[in-house]
Amino acid sequence: MLEFKNVTKQYRSGMFGTHLTKAVDDVSFCVGENERLGLLGESGCGKSTIAQLAMKLLKPSKGSIEYNGKNIKHMSRSEMKNYRKNVQIIFQNPQQVFNPRMKFRETISEPVRIYNLASSPEEEKKIISEHMEMFGLPEELFDRYPQEISGGQAQRIAIMRILMLKPEIIIADEPTTMLDVSVQAQILELLKEVMDKNNITLIFVSHDLDVVRAMCKRIMVIKDGQVVEQGSVDDIFDRPENEYTRMLVDSLKE
Amino acid sequence: MSGEPVIKTEDLSVEFQVGNGSVKALHDINVSIYDGEVLCLLGESGSGKSVFGNSILRLHPDNALVKGKIFFNGQEITALSDKEFLPLRGAQLAWVPQSAASSLNPLKSIGKQVDEVYRLHVENDKKKARENTIDLFRLLGLPRLPELADDYPHELSGGMKQRVLVAMGTSAFPKFIVVDEPTKGLDAVRKREVIKRIGHMQKTHKSTMLLITHDVAVAESLANDIGVMYAGEIVEYGSKDEVLNSPKHPYTRGLINALPQNGFHAIKGFSPSASDMPTGCKFNPRCPECTQECIDGHPKLIISESEKHVARCYHA
Amino acid sequence: MKKGIKSRFFSRRRSLFTIGIICSVIIAFFTIIGPFIWNADPTATDYANQCLPPSGEHWFGTDNNGRDVFTRVISGAHLSIGVALAVVGIGAAIGITVGIVAGFAGGAVDTILMRIVEIMLSFPGIIFALAVLGTLGNGTEHQIIALAAVRWAHYARLVRIETISVMNSEYLPASRAIGNSKLRIVFRYILPNIIGRVIVIATLSIGPVILAGASLSYLGLGAQIPSPEWGLMINGGKEYIRQAPWITVAPGIAAVFTAFSFNLLGEGIGDLIDPRLKEKAEVD
Numbered sequence: 001m002l003e004f005k006n007v008t009k010q011y012r013s014g015m016f017g018t019h020l021t022k023a024v025d026d027v028s029f030c031v032g033e034n035e036r037l038g039l040l041g042e043s044g045c046g047k048s049t050i051a052q053l054a055m056k057l058l059k060p061s062k063g064s065i066e067y068n069g070k071n072i073k074h075m076s077r078s079e080m081k082n083y084r085k086n087v088q089i090i091f092q093n094p095q096q097v098f099n100p101r102m103k104f105r106e107t108i109s110e111p112v113r114i115y116n117l118a119s120s121p122e123e124e125k126k127i128i129s130e131h132m133e134m135f136g137l138p139e140e141l142f143d144r145y146p147q148e149i150s151g152g153q154a155q156r157i158a159i160m161r162i163l164m165l166k167p168e169i170i171i172a173d174e175p176t177t178m179l180d181v182s183v184q185a186q187i188l189e190l191l192k193e194v195m196d197k198n199n200i201t202l203i204f205v206s207h208d209l210d211v212v213r214a215m216c217k218r219i220m221v222i223k224d225g226q227v228v229e230q231g232s233v234d235d236i237f238d239r240p241e242n243e244y245t246r247m248l249v250d251s252l253k254e
Numbered sequence: 255m256s257g258e259p260v261i262k263t264e265d266l267s268v269e270f271q272v273g274n275g276s277v278k279a280l281h282d283i284n285v286s287i288y289d290g291e292v293l294c295l296l297g298e299s300g301s302g303k304s305v306f307g308n309s310i311l312r313l314h315p316d317n318a319l320v321k322g323k324i325f326f327n328g329q330e331i332t333a334l335s336d337k338e339f340l341p342l343r344g345a346q347l348a349w350v351p352q353s354a355a356s357s358l359n360p361l362k363s364i365g366k367q368v369d370e371v372y373r374l375h376v377e378n379d380k381k382k383a384r385e386n387t388i389d390l391f392r393l394l395g396l397p398r399l400p401e402l403a404d405d406y407p408h409e410l411s412g413g414m415k416q417r418v419l420v421a422m423g424t425s426a427f428p429k430f431i432v433v434d435e436p437t438k439g440l441d442a443v444r445k446r447e448v449i450k451r452i453g454h455m456q457k458t459h460k461s462t463m464l465l466i467t468h469d470v471a472v473a474e475s476l477a478n479d480i481g482v483m484y485a486g487e488i489v490e491y492g493s494k495d496e497v498l499n500s501p502k503h504p505y506t507r508g509l510i511n512a513l514p515q516n517g518f519h520a521i522k523g524f525s526p527s528a529s530d531m532p533t534g535c536k537f538n539p540r541c542p543e544c545t546q547e548c549i550d551g552h553p554k555l556i557i558s559e560s561e562k563h564v565a566r567c568y569h570a
Numbered sequence: 571m572k573k574g575i576k577s578r579f580f581s582r583r584r585s586l587f588t589i590g591i592i593c594s595v596i597i598a599f600f601t602i603i604g605p606f607i608w609n610a611d612p613t614a615t616d617y618a619n620q621c622l623p624p625s626g627e628h629w630f631g632t633d634n635n636g637r638d639v640f641t642r643v644i645s646g647a648h649l650s651i652g653v654a655l656a657v658v659g660i661g662a663a664i665g666i667t668v669g670i671v672a673g674f675a676g677g678a679v680d681t682i683l684m685r686i687v688e689i690m691l692s693f694p695g696i697i698f699a700l701a702v703l704g705t706l707g708n709g710t711e712h713q714i715i716a717l718a719a720v721r722w723a724h725y726a727r728l729v730r731i732e733t734i735s736v737m738n739s740e741y742l743p744a745s746r747a748i749g750n751s752k753l754r755i756v757f758r759y760i761l762p763n764i765i766g767r768v769i770v771i772a773t774l775s776i777g778p779v780i781l782a783g784a785s786l787s788y789l790g791l792g793a794q795i796p797s798p799e800w801g802l803m804i805n806g807g808k809e810y811i812r813q814a815p816w817i818t819v820a821p822g823i824a825a826v827f828t829a830f831s832f833n834l835l836g837e838g839i840g841d842l843i844d845p846r847l848k849e850k851a852e853v854d
Binding site for chain 2: 042043044136150151152153177178180181182183184185186188189207208209210211214248251
């Protein structure tokens with residue numbers, strides 16, 4: 001469904017912009033329906049850049065990203081809207097992804113309005129309260145601002161908000177790194193349940209092998225912007241071939 | 255465990271004035287930390303664990319009301335005026351803040367920032383300060399010494415910045431260090447490194463430490479004693495092995511079950527907010543073992559020499 | 571526990587803010603209600619009572635034409651303050667528009683707009699205003715245009731920086747990812763997050779603008795004789811400064827007092843808006 005073809009993203013740095021840094025270097029992969037792909041790597045390896053490229057928040061320097069065979073670079077306005085509805089992202093820092101000057105009532109209703117999911121205000125209300133209930137979120141959150149709720153609740157809202165769109169693919173960019181261990185378990189459990197129930201494809205970006213192993217079936221190990229190894233969870237974990245992967249796995253197995 | 259505790263608190267409570275009311279963030283904490291030992295406060299964000307660390311160091315915003323007593327080496331530091339207290343902070347009582355990214359001065363080399371603490375509190379000698387800094391950096395396993403000391407914070411990774419903060423906290427040889435969430439936001443590899451190094455440094459210097467964390471793995475590798483915090487209270491207290499291997503409180507068990515190696519079994523529900531506390535035992539709405547007794551009464555927690563492993567639970 | 575050094579500092583700030591509010595209310599009272607209470611004609615001359623010192627009858631004395639200085643200061647307030655508010659309002663509107671466009675669009679648009687802003691800022695403000703007035707001719711409206719033409723660049727630069735910091739925040743990519751239109755991002759994401767700072771800076775600049783307006787009038791390039799504009803009054807009284815200093819001192823104090831009050835108000839609003847100084851229960 002989503003395919004990266006030799007995607008490279010480079011930045012100019014240095015005083016005169018003469019130095020080229022490759023954040024993502026010739027990465028190719030594809031995810032199919034109902035797949036669970038994990039992108040594993042240390043911080044700074046370029047895995048979050050891949051997530052942002054897929055969301056078209058960044059443009060690739062080279063290569064193409066295709067959705068159902070169509071390059072996202074050449075999409076028309078309506079195609080892009082459709083793409084955004086179907087490919088969604090969960091960010092790392094739930095307490096900073098919401099507009100600090102907007103109450104949750106408006107934040108939550110955004111996707112419903114942008115994609116005309118409801119034909120009347122009553123229907124909008126119904127859709128939202130159904131989802132709030134499904135996610136165990138009290139309606140009193142409507143009148144709160146993002147800085148007034150806990151990270152766990154904020155991440156729940158983030159997941160709920162994109163789930164209202166019924167996306168085909170969810171990219172989760174370190175969704176539990178900023179959360180407490182106990183809350184992390186809740187969010188992962190929730191995410192898993194949601195994926196299974198709605199047959200959503202997941203691209204899970206994380207530095208945490210335990211978490212990736214719990215969430216994914218296939219893993220790509222990334223180092224310095226390059227895919228150094230990929231394979232099933234068991235292969236990577238029990239029979240790592242690449243030296244870096246072995247180092248990573250060993251250091252986490254202790 | 256002998257002699258006077260380095261830090262001892264008696265019925266320590268903290269309230270915040272918000273608007274017309276007040277919010278109780280910390281309830282009647284009674285703990286003692288002995289020389290060379292590490293007490294770890296384990297809890298979720300919002301449980302009051304950082305508030306406790308801040309009370310010892312008097313780092314609260316001005317709408318905080320601190321009740322109860324804190325003793326440092328037998329001296330009641332809560333009775334001191336700000337002027338009397340100030341010389342203690344930094345020299346005797348040190349603090350390693352969380353969020354390494356924003357706690358360092360971006361315009362000064364890391365070496366200078368650590369030197370400063372030494373020169374301010376120990377001896378104003380440039381050369382000795384730098385020697386001390388390099389020793390600490392080496393102890394904390396920072397690479398590329400001594401050149402690294404001339405680097406600026408933005409040139410360092412998150413894990414390295416965290417270790418620089420630890421070096422800053424310890425460079426004046428304080429008697430007592432509060433380390434607040436040293437691994438927050440670090441990835442697994444860096445987290446392991448930071449924990450290892452803090453442990454190594456603590457053993458070498460025989461520091462007395464209060465470690466604040468939400469991460470059971472951090473507590474496991476560094477703590478002597480653990481206090482599990484929930485909704486502003488200590489709900490379980492005991493030695494590391496007792497608490498982690500035979501937890502008495504259902505919340506502690508929940509925390510341990512939520513670990514990756516135990517399969518991410520989550521505790522149901524959310525922590526209560528400080529303005530909306532349940533009656534009785536504060537954990538009762540989320541507790542699988544909740545009975546009528548837990549809703550009617552508020553279990554007590556008494557730590558004594560004879561009974562050190564205790565839990566705030568009727569069913570323990 | 572006793573209050574810290576910090577808290578004493580902050581409570582002093584808060585009482586300064588209270589003073590700012592009180593002063594502003596006093597100014598508003600004199601400006602809006604004042605002319606109805608002290609409703610004598612500010613331009614009525616009385617050559618029998620020239621240059622009288624302050625007394626029970628003439629609180630601030632009379633000027634060289636025998637006009638009551640107090641009445642003139644009061645009735646001139648709406649002119650001086652009105653000009654300043656108009657200048658800040660127009661300047662901020664232009665500045666916000668230019669700043670957001672530059673910060674949001676980036677690239678060449680940003681470069682061009684910011685070069686223009688830099689050129690504007692590189693002139694000494696008063697000289698640029700003089701040049702504008704020289705071209706347009708005298709008058710209150712032209713005075714407003716001249717001063718606004720100087721002010722907007724200051725606001726534009728600030729707004730651009732604030733816009734860029736919002737653009738770099740984590741919630742902006744999130745808002746784009748969920749599919750918000752550009753227009754909505756500007757009005758619901760960028761504007762609410764920068765407006766607080768803009769209000770603070772705008773309030774802080776009312777004072778200097780009042781003084782700049784007075785300077786222009788003093789030079790004879792704003793309001794015209796016999797209008798009771800403060801700068802003009804100071805200008806008119808300067809020849810009598812030895813015999814009758816109250817003619818210049820009274821409007822001078824009024825201008826400085828107003829500028830000072832708006833400064834306290836601006837700083838107070840800044841403290842209120844800036845979340846770092848807000849009283850907040852940081853439970854963890």
